[in-house]
Amino acid sequence: MDRGILLRTSLFITCYNDTLFPGTGKAVVRVLERLGHTVEFPRGQTCCGQMHYNTGYQAEAAPLLERFVTQFQDAEAVVIPSSSCVAMMRDHYPKMAARMGKPDLVTGVERLLPRVFEFSEFLTKRLGLEDVGAYYPRRVTYHASCHGLRNLSLGDGPMRLLKAVRGIELVELAGLAECCGFGGTFAVKNADVSGAMLAEKTAAVLDTKAEVCTACDNSCLMHIQGALHRQKTGVKTLHLAEILAGEEGAGS
């Protein structure tokens, strides 16, 4: 295992991971510390504003952008275990800041964004790693979330990380580029269509006979897991970080 350079990382956990998936945050900390990096957690952090922005409440999202910049402006590297939140920042923060008419904020966003990384991207692109010393003896399939796939161009980065995990049995998911149907408030506003898209995704997951479906975004996984549980399939979903945190003898 090559550790690469050592950094002072700042974790932006995101509002929903903080509240609903604390295990993902702990796993990110575990992986980063195992690799020798320090992890900081700016206390004042809350939410990136994605849900508000994407639903049309852009005025409500604006102060959250400001808050994020204030909290993280001095970070050496911001690590975020949510591909859609990172996409929100990269795709929309620059023009949001420009629209707010605050030149300092525009500069702040410009300076900060190159230091913002989605978790798997931080490992593969910033650190140039594939093997992070993980052990996870299960049959696993990987769901490429749309924002990770298209907006962040994660490519095969997450798959390369998974392939390097000892003990893992990795199975490819058919229709990798297909949306799972979550889409934030879409899942509620267009519940029928979202459900039909979800049914295709869970069928593909079940076809792999995997025990675990992983991804770089817990929001897709919460949606997929919700149906897998409703259908009593016994298949679990788990954020990529939690697989990469797996260690021999630690139980998984």
Added chain:
Amino acid sequence: MSGTALDPKTAPAFPIAARAAMKDSQLQRNVHHATQVIQTKRARVVAEMADWQELREAGEHIRRHTMEHLDFYLQEFEVNCARAGGIVHWATDAEEARQIVVGLVKASGSDEVIKIKSMTTEEIALNQALESEDIHPFETDLAELIIQLGRDQPSHIVVPALHKNRKQIKEIFQREMHLADLGDRPEDLADAARSFLREKFLHVRTGVSGANFLIAETGGVCVVESEGNGRMCLTLPETLITIAGIDKILPRFEDLEVMLQLLPRSATGERMNPYNSVWTGVHAGDGPQTFHVVLLDNGRTGILADWESRQTLHCIRCAACQNACPVYRQTGGHAYGSVYAGPIGAILTPQLQEMHYAQSLPYASSLCGACYEVCPVKINIPEVLIHLRQKVVEQNAAQVSNSFDIEALGMKAMAVTFRNERRFRAAQRMGRAAAKLLPRKDGWITWLPGMLGGWTQMRDLEEMPQETFRDWWQKREKDDR
């Protein structure tokens, strides 16, 4: 007689129409199959172009430049078209366009017209207007003929009868063409249509077309097609009337070099369309001797004025976004309540209605980005969808009757919560307490109230963990000290 035109003003909201459409399993199978076939063909012919991304960029550049100078190029087109013998008309809205066309057809002395497939004529419900004046329109595109004979409506921009399979088409043809005996092989159906249409081509004296492109530099009009019916309509009639949105302008003839590579590959997965027609004005002894162009605004200037959604007008109507869209593939086109369905319809339709109708369409997307990825002129449809959602929210907020809008109140309350870490922590605690009141089973929530019920329609929700990440972190920091 044509069926009732799709009308965004009276269409049900998308989630309701979608639910109804998804009950039709035959329709779902047809749409799944057809979009899959076209997507596979498209992927193959796009992959063989080493410079596809550069072509897309060139296409985007041409379209952006055109929209930035649309006033100039429209006038240039008018001058050059008139110089070549064409007559240019301007229509502010659908009603004016219908009146102009009906008047022109009457003046041509014909009570029948042959038509080339044109979504713009569908947009203005031209067939219904002609019929109400006792003028009989004959659709000559195979798919449009199926739609017309079936008193149906188009569900796809390029393949309007995509929601019908061969058996269903055979039944329509048999019934409407009075054919005792008809197979359902593609050649049987094409033969039937050919015999049915041949006589119309030969005797109807007035043709109506849309346009793929209007070329400002020459005053020429370009139509691409696969069947050859278009070529017949453009050459045989005495009078030709073309109806085109003002967004169809291309500055120069050589811009076709880019567009005629992008369009067929994106639309039908062909390297080139079998028929590419470009005509300029009239020519003595050759083709129609009277040629009119009706330039239609119908809401387009309003879109042009909004710089954040102006890119909507860059669309060249290839429908690649429809084929790629996971929402469209579930519902088919009719659920969008407009001739423009799928992702492009979700942004175009409400804007053509000046945001007075079809406000549910910008939400008919999971923002997965598949549309943007395939768009030959790189329209960032997700970005425009979000922009239009903001307009809908602002519109709702401005209505007094909506002062008790649960969604808006919830969103505002959450936004206030996120502005302060202590408030956020308090909300996390409150959420945990409130969740305890919900019906649960073995650590899973199976029912949620109100609009959140959409979630538990198909999914369970795991109970909130007892400890948030930040609580854990705080404890860990304390232990370290």
